[in-house]
Amino acid sequence: xxxxxxxxxxxxxxxxxxxxxxxxxxxxxxxxxxxxTIIGAVGDGRIVNRDQFVVMxxxxxxVPISRPFKLASREFSPQDSAFPLNGISVEPGQIVxxxxxCSVESRTQILEIAHAIKEAGAHALRGGAFKPRTxxxxxxxxxxxxxxxxxxxxxxxxxxxxxxxxxxxxxxLVSRYxxxxxxxxxxxxxxxxxxxxxxxDRPVLLKRGLSATIEELLMAAEYILSKGNRRxxxxxxxxxxxxxxxxxxxxxxxxxxxxxxTHLPVVLDPSHGTGHWEYVTAIARAGIAAGAxxxxxxxxxxPDNAVSDGGQSLKPERFAEMVKQVAGIAGILGKQxxxxxx
Amino acid sequence: xxxxxxxxxxxxETQxxxxxxxxxGLAAHPIYxxxxTVIGAVGDGRPVNRDQFILMxxxxxxVPISRPFKLASREFSLQDSAFPLNGISIDPGHVVxxxxxCSVESRTQILEAAHAVKEAGAHALRGGAFKPRTxxxxxxxxxxxxxxxxxxxxxxxxxxxxxxxxxxxxxxLVAKYxxxxxxxxxxxxxxxxxxxxxxxECSVLIKRGLSSTVEELLMAAEYVLSKGNRRxxxxxxxxxxxxxxxxxxxxxxxxxxxxxxTHLPVVLDPSHGTGHWEYVTAIARAGIAAGAxxxxxxxxxxPDNALSDGGQSLKPERFAEMVLQVKAIxxxxxKKLAPTx
Numbered sequence: 001x002x003x004x005x006x007x008x009x010x011x012x013x014x015x016x017x018x019x020x021x022x023x024x025x026x027x028x029x030x031x032x033x034x035x036x037t038i039i040g041a042v043g044d045g046r047i048v049n050r051d052q053f054v055v056m057x058x059x060x061x062x063v064p065i066s067r068p069f070k071l072a073s074r075e076f077s078p079q080d081s082a083f084p085l086n087g088i089s090v091e092p093g094q095i096v097x098x099x100x101x102c103s104v105e106s107r108t109q110i111l112e113i114a115h116a117i118k119e120a121g122a123h124a125l126r127g128g129a130f131k132p133r134t135x136x137x138x139x140x141x142x143x144x145x146x147x148x149x150x151x152x153x154x155x156x157x158x159x160x161x162x163x164x165x166x167x168x169x170x171x172x173l174v175s176r177y178x179x180x181x182x183x184x185x186x187x188x189x190x191x192x193x194x195x196x197x198x199x200x201d202r203p204v205l206l207k208r209g210l211s212a213t214i215e216e217l218l219m220a221a222e223y224i225l226s227k228g229n230r231r232x233x234x235x236x237x238x239x240x241x242x243x244x245x246x247x248x249x250x251x252x253x254x255x256x257x258x259x260x261x262t263h264l265p266v267v268l269d270p271s272h273g274t275g276h277w278e279y280v281t282a283i284a285r286a287g288i289a290a291g292a293x294x295x296x297x298x299x300x301x302x303p304d305n306a307v308s309d310g311g312q313s314l315k316p317e318r319f320a321e322m323v324k325q326v327a328g329i330a331g332i333l334g335k336q337x338x339x340x341x342x
Numbered sequence: 343x344x345x346x347x348x349x350x351x352x353x354x355e356t357q358x359x360x361x362x363x364x365x366x367g368l369a370a371h372p373i374y375x376x377x378x379t380v381i382g383a384v385g386d387g388r389p390v391n392r393d394q395f396i397l398m399x400x401x402x403x404x405v406p407i408s409r410p411f412k413l414a415s416r417e418f419s420l421q422d423s424a425f426p427l428n429g430i431s432i433d434p435g436h437v438v439x440x441x442x443x444c445s446v447e448s449r450t451q452i453l454e455a456a457h458a459v460k461e462a463g464a465h466a467l468r469g470g471a472f473k474p475r476t477x478x479x480x481x482x483x484x485x486x487x488x489x490x491x492x493x494x495x496x497x498x499x500x501x502x503x504x505x506x507x508x509x510x511x512x513x514x515l516v517a518k519y520x521x522x523x524x525x526x527x528x529x530x531x532x533x534x535x536x537x538x539x540x541x542x543e544c545s546v547l548i549k550r551g552l553s554s555t556v557e558e559l560l561m562a563a564e565y566v567l568s569k570g571n572r573r574x575x576x577x578x579x580x581x582x583x584x585x586x587x588x589x590x591x592x593x594x595x596x597x598x599x600x601x602x603x604t605h606l607p608v609v610l611d612p613s614h615g616t617g618h619w620e621y622v623t624a625i626a627r628a629g630i631a632a633g634a635x636x637x638x639x640x641x642x643x644x645p646d647n648a649l650s651d652g653g654q655s656l657k658p659e660r661f662a663e664m665v666l667q668v669k670a671i672x673x674x675x676x677k678k679l680a681p682t683x
Contacts, residue, residue, distance in 0.1 A: 214587045241583050241591070245556045245599050249583070252594035253616050256624035257587050274595050282598035282632045289631035289671055290624045328674040329631055332667070 002063040003053050005037040013058025014039070020056070024048050036060070067261070069218045071225035072232075077263040080293075083231045085203055086160040086179040087341040088123045090233065090265055094338035095330045096294035098162050098205075098267070099319060100126035102309035103139065104146035112301050113316070114153035120320035121327075123338055124180070125150065125159040126296060130166045131308065132186045139307045147177035154179075158341035162205055162296070168196035175202045185209050185237055185272075188220050198227025205296070207235045207269070214254055218262060233265045234258060235296060236287075238273035247275020247312070250283050255290040267294035271312045277303065280314055281322040288329045295326065344405040345395050347379040355400025356381070362398070366390050378402070409603070411560045413567035414574075419605040422635075425573045427545055428502040428521040429683050430465045432575065432607055436680035437672045438636035440504050440547075440609070441661060442468035444651035445481065446488035454643045456495035458658035463665040465680050466522070467492065467501040468638060472508045473650065474528050481649045489519035496521075500683045504547055504638070510538035517544050527551050527579055527614075530562050540569025547638070549577045549611070556596050560604055575607045576600060577638060578629075580615035589617020589654065592625050597632040609636035613654045619645065622656055623664040630671045637668065 003017055014030070014037050021028040026043035041048070050062045070076055082091035090096055099122040104110045114125050129146030131139065142149070150161045160179035165171055166187060174181060180203045187193050188209035197204050204224055208217045221232050236255060238248025250273030258266045268287030270280045284295050300306045300313035314322065327337050345359055356372065356379050363370040368385035383390070392404045412418055424433035432438055441464040446452045456467050471488030473481065484491070492503045502521035507513055508529065516523060522545040529535050530551035539546050546566055550559045563574050578597060580590025592615030600608045610629030612622045626637050642648045642655035656664065669679050 211584060213585055238595075239583060239585065239591070241581060241593075242553060243555055243581065243593060243595075246595040249581070249591065249593050250595050251583075251585060252592050252625060252628050253580075253585075253588040253621060255628075256616075256621040260620065274598075278602065279595060279598040283594060285675070286594050286597075286628035286632035290628035325674075329671065332670040332674055333627075 001041050001048075001050060001053075001065055003039040003041065004060045004063065005039070005058050006060045007035045009037060009058030013056070017053065017056055017059065020052065067218075068215070069222040071230075072218045072221045072262045072264060074261055074263055079263060081230070081232075081263050081265060083203060085124065087158060088160060088338055090203070090293075091338075092293070093335050095288060095326065095335055096123045096267070096338045097121065097323060097326070098124040098126050098294065098296040099299045101300045101306065102298050102313065103128045103131055103307055104142050104149050105307050107149050107152070109301065110149045110153050111156060113299060114157045114159060116301060116316035117299050117319060118157045118159055118340070120316060121323040121337065121340065122159065122319075123340055124162050125153055125157070126162045126182075126298075127153075128164050130164055130170060130174070132164070132166055132184050133308070144173060147174065151177045160341070165193070165197065168192050171196045171200055175200055178202060180205055180233075183207060183220075188212055188217065191223060194220055194223035195227055198224040198229045200229060203231035203233065204229060205233045205235055205267070207237050208239070208254070210240045210248070212239075214257055214261070218258075221262070221264060233267055233294075234262070235267050235269055236273070236292075237269035238275075246273075246279065248273055250274060250286075252286055252290050255287060255292050259291050265293040266291075267296055268292045269296045271296075271298035271309070271314075275312050277312055277314050277318070280312065281318070281325060284322055284326055285329050288326050288333070291333070297322070343383050343390070343392060343395075343407055345381040345383060346402045346405065347381070347400050348402045349377045351379060351400030355398070359395065359398055359401065362394065410557070411564040414560045414563045414604045414606060416603055416605055421605060423572070423574075423605050423607060425545065427466065429500060430502060430680055432545075432635070432680075434635070435677050437630060437634075437668065437677050438465045438609070438680045439463065439665060439668070440466040440468050440636065440638040441641045443642045443648065444640050444655065445470045445473055445649055446484050446491050447649050449491050449494070451643065452491045452495050453498060455641060455658075456499045456501060458643060459641050459661065460499045460501055460682070462658060462662035463669075463679065463682060464501065464661075465682060466504050467495055467499070468504045468524075468640075469495075470506050472506055472512060472516070474506070474508055474526050475650070486515060489516065493519045507535070507539065510534050513538050513542055517542055520544065522547055522575075525549060525562075530554055530559065533565060536562055536565035537569055540566040540571045542571065544571075545573040545575070546571060547575045547577055547609070549579050550581070550596070552582045552590070554581075556599050556603070560600075563604070563606060575609055575636075576604070577609050577611055578615070578634075579611035580617075588621065590615055592616060592628075594628055594632050597629060597634050601633050607635040608633075609638055610634045611638045613638075613640035613651070613656075617654050619654055619656050619660070622654065623660070623667060626664055626668055627671050630668050630677075631675060633675065639664070
């Protein structure tokens with residue numbers, strides 16, 4: 001980090017900053033300008049608390065230089081992460097498409113969708129059994145019964161199951177049924193939950209918080225990685241902005257930015273990113289064109305009667321068309337759709 | 343529009359709202375709910391001032407239903423707009439790439455950039471002669487001398503010129519040299535400027551304001567169209583958000599939203615949208631994949647020494663590679679690059 005002293009800071013003030021830097025086991029490099037003195041603190045600054053410098057006499061501000069994440073960084077692993085997911089494989093060059101309804105609503109609904117999306121080319125099945133809804137009066141999910149239905153859908157189709165876990169206490173239960181645990185956007189900074197899934201053995205899909213920066217998303221991943229679980233996929237799902245024509249604003253920039261900063265796989269959720277089914281296919285194409293490793297898409301056989309997110313869900317036939325278009329874009333980038341489970 | 347009455351609004355208050363709706367030549371359709379009375383005002387609706395209803399006793403809020411733009415809307419023209427631009431043609435199905443430096447800096451620089459972008463497959467040359475810079479101490483552009491150099495670059499390469507106009511008084515001067523006038527993001531709601539370019543013969547490129555909604559961008563276009571100039575291209579160039587790892591946040595959603603709502607051509611500026619050259623090609627691909635009709639990209643022969651926007655400018659060889667990738671994406675979505683001259 002760089003510590004920038006106020007114009008006119010005294011020699012004593014500078015010296016005490018240098019002394020504190022050295023007391024932390026870092027090296028201090030002084031650069032004395034005409035107006036100001038700048039002190040570089042060199043070493044692994046991740047564990048050093050910046051605030052202790054901000055409050056010292058004569059300090060104007062502290063500028064962080066190192067990125068605060070380590071295990072998630074490109075430098076830590078120049079090779080893109082890869083891992084198996086119950087019959088499919090998450091790896092560079094292979095586009096993975098996760099699809100399914102927002103919520104598991106009934107046996108008929110989830111089985112019908114699972115077969116439809118598999119037919120259309122999906123690699124994994126999504127569906128919420130525990131649902132974080134804005135209103136406490138909205139449908140909150142089927143709970144364990146929903147998990148059992150997801151497991152039955154996997155038995156019939158072979159598709160691995162991705163489903164949300166909302167609390168540390170649920171991790172064991174959900175892990176019994178799911179192949180991949182989703183951390184929802186509203187829980188991206190639920191640190192107790194991040195630590196709990198970090199201690200588990202299930203791959204994790206981590207969705208970006210509604211108002212979280214890219215760096216905060218990577219720090220959330222760092223929580224999981226630092227507890228030992230190295231199988232983490234990041235998901236851009238749109239951020240909160242002033243624009244009201246869409247539910248969220250898909251931060252398409254986040255795709256190449258994340259690919260430059262981390263070795264973790266990055267997927268895009270154009271359903272939440274736009275909130276309108278008619279824009280989902282265009283943004284799915286854009287995500288793959290920008291370099292995403294996969295997509296997570298809401299699909300419902302009867303969106304008009306969906307219990308949640310009907311307006312942003314594709315019908316199975318539109319989803320099948322989307323998969324074809326995405327395969328075309330992937331080919332141009334030298335990638336291909338991942339092989340499906342047999 | 344819908345006028346939503348407060349819970350417990352009196353019959354007299356409701357009647358007064360209905361009377362005023364009818365006095366505007368609209369039909370009133372009241373719906374009496376258990377808690378709220380909602381009154382639909384049905385008609386063309388556009389010229390009615392909503393504020394007069396908000397102020398009335400018993401009114402909770404007014405919800406607009408019609409879109410406030412007309413000439414820019416899809417309903418007005420189901421066909422995508424098309425027009426010629428000095429030797430090239432802006433039309434649906436053809437992707438147009440406008441490229442060049444942020445600013446015209448010197449004769450050598452702009453001529454070198456023009457030849458390089460043409461060679462790489464660009465259709466038009468961009469370059470600012472009048473520059474709206476955040477700091478008054480930054481380089482403000484070469485002015486008319488810059489316009490002359492752009493014209494010379496066009497003479498040598500045949501590329502049409504796209505350049506910014508900052509004030510109504512500059513329009514005759516800039517129009518003398520330019521083929522397309524750019525309204526910069528900071529001037530998207532400079533209404534006297536919009537009206538003035540609406541009255542001129544030039545094609546206009548309107549960039550989305552830094553904190554403007556898609557609807558506000560369309561209303562800015564409506565200003566130009568309503569004055570008689572129908573040759574307008576819209577440009578998404580990133581919006582202001584809380585994210586700091588990029589200069590702006592490219593609102594990729596705006597591409598399909600605009601294509602659904604308007605017949606006007608839509609281009610993407612991935613240079614301003616990201617602010618970092620290393621992300622420009624990925625976002626250019628994404629823009630075309632999302633359905634954009636074109637791109638405007640900053641290219642500089644020597645970005646390290648550019649007077650402005652060096653960090654987001656592609657070198658000519660990287661730009662050439664971007665054009666190849668964009669061409670392939672265009673074909674995947676059933677389009678082609680527009681023919682070059």
